[in-house]
Amino acid sequence: MSGNDPTPSHAEYGSRRAEEGRLAWLRDPSLLSLCLASVGVVVLAGLVQVSFGSYPMSITQAWQSVTDTDVLLDARWTLQFLLEEELMRTITGFQGAELPELTTETLIVWNIRLPRVLVAAFVGMNLAVSGAIFQAVTRNELASPYILGVSSGAGLLILLSLVVFSGLSAFLPLVAALGGAVAFLIVYAIAWQNGTSPVRLVLAGVIVSTVFQSLQTALFFFADDLGVVQTAIQWTTGSLTGVGWTQVRMVLPWTVLSMLLAVLGARQMNVLLLGERTAKSLGVSVERVRFGLSGVAVLAAAASIAVAGIVSFVGLIVPHLVRTVVGSNYRKLVVGCLFAGPALMVGADVGARLGLLAITGSNGGQMPVGIVTGLVGGPYFLYLMRKKRDLGEI
Amino acid sequence: MDGNTQRALVSEALPASISEALRAVVPESLRTSRSATADHGHDDRNRDGHARADRRTGGDGAGELAGTELVVGYPGAETPVIAGETVEIEPGSVTALIGPNGSGKSTLLKTLANQLDAEAGSVLVDGRDVHSLDPKELARKLGLLSQESTSPNGLTVEDLVYHGRYPHRGFFETVTTADQAAVNRAMELAGVTHLRTRELGSLSGGQRQLAWIAMVLAQETDILLLDEPTTFLDPHHQLEVMEIVETLHDESDVTVVLVLHDIEQAARYADHVIALRDGEVRARGPPAEVVTEDLLANVFRIEATVEAGTNGPTVTMEGPLHDDPS
Numbered sequence: 001m002s003g004n005d006p007t008p009s010h011a012e013y014g015s016r017r018a019e020e021g022r023l024a025w026l027r028d029p030s031l032l033s034l035c036l037a038s039v040g041v042v043v044l045a046g047l048v049q050v051s052f053g054s055y056p057m058s059i060t061q062a063w064q065s066v067t068d069t070d071v072l073l074d075a076r077w078t079l080q081f082l083l084e085e086e087l088m089r090t091i092t093g094f095q096g097a098e099l100p101e102l103t104t105e106t107l108i109v110w111n112i113r114l115p116r117v118l119v120a121a122f123v124g125m126n127l128a129v130s131g132a133i134f135q136a137v138t139r140n141e142l143a144s145p146y147i148l149g150v151s152s153g154a155g156l157l158i159l160l161s162l163v164v165f166s167g168l169s170a171f172l173p174l175v176a177a178l179g180g181a182v183a184f185l186i187v188y189a190i191a192w193q194n195g196t197s198p199v200r201l202v203l204a205g206v207i208v209s210t211v212f213q214s215l216q217t218a219l220f221f222f223a224d225d226l227g228v229v230q231t232a233i234q235w236t237t238g239s240l241t242g243v244g245w246t247q248v249r250m251v252l253p254w255t256v257l258s259m260l261l262a263v264l265g266a267r268q269m270n271v272l273l274l275g276e277r278t279a280k281s282l283g284v285s286v287e288r289v290r291f292g293l294s295g296v297a298v299l300a301a302a303a304s305i306a307v308a309g310i311v312s313f314v315g316l317i318v319p320h321l322v323r324t325v326v327g328s329n330y331r332k333l334v335v336g337c338l339f340a341g342p343a344l345m346v347g348a349d350v351g352a353r354l355g356l357l358a359i360t361g362s363n364g365g366q367m368p369v370g371i372v373t374g375l376v377g378g379p380y381f382l383y384l385m386r387k388k389r390d391l392g393e394i
Numbered sequence: 395m396d397g398n399t400q401r402a403l404v405s406e407a408l409p410a411s412i413s414e415a416l417r418a419v420v421p422e423s424l425r426t427s428r429s430a431t432a433d434h435g436h437d438d439r440n441r442d443g444h445a446r447a448d449r450r451t452g453g454d455g456a457g458e459l460a461g462t463e464l465v466v467g468y469p470g471a472e473t474p475v476i477a478g479e480t481v482e483i484e485p486g487s488v489t490a491l492i493g494p495n496g497s498g499k500s501t502l503l504k505t506l507a508n509q510l511d512a513e514a515g516s517v518l519v520d521g522r523d524v525h526s527l528d529p530k531e532l533a534r535k536l537g538l539l540s541q542e543s544t545s546p547n548g549l550t551v552e553d554l555v556y557h558g559r560y561p562h563r564g565f566f567e568t569v570t571t572a573d574q575a576a577v578n579r580a581m582e583l584a585g586v587t588h589l590r591t592r593e594l595g596s597l598s599g600g601q602r603q604l605a606w607i608a609m610v611l612a613q614e615t616d617i618l619l620l621d622e623p624t625t626f627l628d629p630h631h632q633l634e635v636m637e638i639v640e641t642l643h644d645e646s647d648v649t650v651v652l653v654l655h656d657i658e659q660a661a662r663y664a665d666h667v668i669a670l671r672d673g674e675v676r677a678r679g680p681p682a683e684v685v686t687e688d689l690l691a692n693v694f695r696i697e698a699t700v701e702a703g704t705n706g707p708t709v710t711m712e713g714p715l716h717d718d719p720s
Contacts, residue, residue: 139544194469264565271560273549277509277540282613283533283561327548 031326031336038339042121045346050113052353057105065109070102081245082252112244117346119243119307122251124314124345126304128337129262131315133297136269136330137290138198144316145301148205148294152212153183154305158235159219162228172235173250173306180302183208184294195287238311238370240349247307254303261296262334269293269330311370313377318344320384348372456520457485457616457649459506464515466505474513475501476673486647488639490660493670494694499653500541500621502670506651507538507619519617533561537615539606541622547595551586551605552577554594558612577612584608584638600631607638618642620652624659636663657694661685661706669693681706691715
């Protein structure tokens, strides 16, 4: 049979694939340019972020502060930022009262402004990858971290702890993550009927979201303090105002864990895209994989909700955008999301900080970043809806 | 027990049980190469085919598929679709399931593939219950071409075929030369090598079906189940698909079970035909015995004349029967 005697070109082709090795698929020009462009956006937007604020600074000054060797080359600072002062002291054996003094600019940039950029990047990464996973699990391009009830569950519990159980306010991030996870479990339970299906998952998500959102709105009536309402709105629309190294420390480990799991799960997601029966006939334990991947997505979403509240549209737009550039291969898609997510989020946060400044001319307030992502995301989707015929199918 | 003791035991055993004992002791790879060498007497074309077959099956005892007293229903339905049927598929043969719409042939096939759980009865693959097999282990023994597959648009034919190697790869394993060889063979056999870099979304329905078949072939299973592989295809691609089945039949020991709507195709390409109606097996056996005017009237409610042809019985359909025969 001719199949056993491949022509030279086939043999050549086959061996080429063998030598390419494990990471050959990364050498995709479209993926590389996407990643590079994203890094560019993050750096630029980050610089704008660190140079604006109540303490005026030029971009050059900001850049000098970011690259200040007093901080960069002193591991004690890195440890203090990432692990808190006490741990830094135990690890390095540093006994002095204070770390060496820094210039005011460097102090402001590193203590206040840079962590916000970092948190924005992590949140963008988490939301984008979380959305990409949910889209694979439900095989629906319109799925997002929030379609499976994660956002409404988190939002409800945040409001509950602000309005009713005010003693819990200190644990708001934990509460938010818990709410997201519980809502997701409820959605899964509703969708379960001898196994789940993508359509049932989405429908159950809509049901749970609707009920939880009604409850949220109802809760606003019980808030008697305007301050509480404002805090609640910040959480439910998503905001990065006032985040610092505490938030970086909070989100970092979960981000690393969930991003790693997402990259490892890419092959499973690729096979899930072939349809349930095919995946099963290829030896995938479909239900187990689906639940496990959803768990990773909830973890990622919960981590970002815990520090930034509910930022809309990022989990929906970014996977979409990346897919139009690199195609639907999840190995590339997940990597693309790791870069494009931060780009969108850091960029949107610049908009959130400077938006009001541009409109009103005063340096007074800041918009929640969720409003910016919503304002950008809506029109983008409108554009997609007009341009693509079969939106929804992956 | 070390290797020497094992060999000693084997030589002590009665002649009849030697081969059995060997099978238990000698690693599969050794046995395979031994039987492949034994086949060298044949002409070149056949030898290749047999070598391949032996690599696939790893000796006899593979490719066995049987369903015993299967009762299968769908959730919510009161009466089961299949009520206590037993099918035994002959290893290495091509078996066609035929029957009118709703006769339970696809249900039976899905049950055999462990896609549906039987309410009662059991499905045995190589003598083992499908539920006792690890999903990946089952996927290395039994491949299924499903009717309900979705083709992600940006996926290339080659990437799709590589997915067929999923059950052969561990979590962290990369593509091996064995995977490549299997993929190349599968694409060659399905005749899609020239489409390798094309995206599924850009293919015609027939080409896409051939690409899916290549994916299942890349699984290199002893058993291949095809659910209506020719439905919705133009005549050319229908014949392409059936030619692949014929090649598998002639040049390997793969056990093929397929659901067909075309009775004449079933008669021409299958060794065995199982005719179903209302979830019951109404007839089974070689096409010449099963495909008769009576069967067409009773099972398909068709008035037809059947004549013996060179490639099995030929059917000339005359019209539908309107009175219920039962």
